[in-house]
Amino acid sequence: MIEFVDTHCHIQFVDFPLDPEQVIKDAGKDGVTRLIVVGCTLEDSRMAVEFAAKHDNVWAAIGLHPHEGAVYVRDDHALQEFRELASRPKVVAIGETGLDYYYEHSPKEDQIKLLRFQLDLATEHNLPLIFHVRDAFEDFWPVFDTYKGLRGVVHSFSSGLDDVEQILKRDLFVGLNGIMTFTKKTEQLDAARAIPLEKLVLETDAPFLTPAPFRGKIGESKYVRVTGEFLSQLRGESLETLAAATTSNAKELFKLL
């Protein structure tokens, strides 16, 4: 049987518009047998931990999104609570964390501070990271490079070959999702083709970024397969090969046992 991992979804969000139990069942029918639910705030990181505790094939990542930088860098109490979540069962990663200069919902300095806080926490707990980096690699790498031995994935990758090269140089993984199925930018597709199979993982970012031809529907984990099918065509690999490699990469990176 072909198996996939959705390494990045948000089906634990309070306002997730579908029944998450059904989402898990439907994902399983399409071979998406393992899911990582990812937090962006203290509250939904907590929900990710609780959600994972209730489901055998679901794990949690706890993170404070760069959009939230301005809030959390001034809230020691919240940071302390967040820190405690890192020791809870089934927490397999810190993230999403990173820098977002495209929206710049928080000042750059605050985003960098919050990123460092999470890099410290990941180091302390020896956990991999899930990075969200948008239009900000030039500030991201100098921060990243002050740490030793960090592991992780650059999620929702939608940039070009130069950035792939920088990611691979640091031995990180690249996470691809539905964006690839509807992008018109050839540099993004060239980059997706260039990622070595042993550094690739798949994700949905559900409820967002639903792949073509299902645009307009709410994103859910089963769509990993649709993105997988698209990428297998694009990269000239069989679906079996792509699924087996990306699944084993995800299991290895996040230690999904």
Ligand SMILES: [Zn+2]
């Ligand atoms: Zn996300």
